[in-house]
Amino acid sequence: MTPTIGIVTFPGSLDDHDALRAVEVCGLNAKPIWHGSDDLDGVDAVILPGGFSYGDYLRCGAIARFSPVMGEIIRRAEQGMPVLGICNGFQVLCEAHLLPGALIRNDVRTFVCRDQLLRVESVDTVWTNDFTEGQEISIVLKNGEGNYQADAETIRRLEGENQIVFRYLQQNPNGSVNDIAGVTNQRGNVVGLMPHPEHNVEELVGPSLDGRGFFTSVTRFLERVSA
Numbered sequence: 001m002t003p004t005i006g007i008v009t010f011p012g013s014l015d016d017h018d019a020l021r022a023v024e025v026c027g028l029n030a031k032p033i034w035h036g037s038d039d040l041d042g043v044d045a046v047i048l049p050g051g052f053s054y055g056d057y058l059r060c061g062a063i064a065r066f067s068p069v070m071g072e073i074i075r076r077a078e079q080g081m082p083v084l085g086i087c088n089g090f091q092v093l094c095e096a097h098l099l100p101g102a103l104i105r106n107d108v109r110t111f112v113c114r115d116q117l118l119r120v121e122s123v124d125t126v127w128t129n130d131f132t133e134g135q136e137i138s139i140v141l142k143n144g145e146g147n148y149q150a151d152a153e154t155i156r157r158l159e160g161e162n163q164i165v166f167r168y169l170q171q172n173p174n175g176s177v178n179d180i181a182g183v184t185n186q187r188g189n190v191v192g193l194m195p196h197p198e199h200n201v202e203e204l205v206g207p208s209l210d211g212r213g214f215f216t217s218v219t220r221f222l223e224r225v226s227a
């Protein structure tokens with residue numbers, strides 16, 4: 001059966017529609033989920049999309065983290081359900097402590113919008129198993145608070161346990177420690193990254209189709225667990 005990916009809309013989400021479309025373009029079923037619902041019935045994986053949840057007030061993602069849907073997402077993620085946080089979604093996952101670290105203001109103090117080259121550091125996750133280790137991919141980046149930081153001990157642990165999933169190549173756009181663009185939890189089912197794979201799945205908008213790898217990866221994983 002075709003897997004169903006739930007895409008959460010918070011007040012102020014922006015890229016939820018692009019994520020819904022990307023899921024369908026990649027051959028999966030997409031189900032919109034309003035943040036006020038805690039019903040994940042029939043959902044095999046969840047995407048927290050990009051945008052400006054609650055207007056980025058307080059800190060990006062700090063309010064969305066308390067939305068009713070997050071309790072159920074945390075519960076299911078702890079049982080192994082795949083969760084992908086894209087940009088604002090990554091910020092929400094850090095605020096919810098499903099992922100370590102925090103995203104702070106870009107060191108350049110401006111919103112950055114560009115095509116960004118990344119290296120895939122880990123293919124041992126639900127969302128990256130269809131890439132190859134060391135693969136270089138180009139994915140859209142657009143944010144004001146993408147500067148990933150964590151204490152030295154956490155960074156050592158993430159580096160040592162293969163939890164860095166993506167690193168910025170050529171140029172670090174925001175001051176992230178160790179050029180980190182995305183991380184995973186220990187189990188590899190929760191992944192967060194600042195760039196936007198949902199914008200890189202169609203030839204019309206290009207410049208790459210590298211975002212498709214996220215969706216083929218989760219499909220492969222879900223097919224394996226249901227077999």
Ligand SMILES: NC(=O)CC[C@H](N)C(=O)O
Pocket residue numbers: 049050051052053056060086087088089142143144145146
């Ligand atoms: N594209 C996004 O999701 C942006 C996230 C957040 N609002 C920021 O500016 O950092």
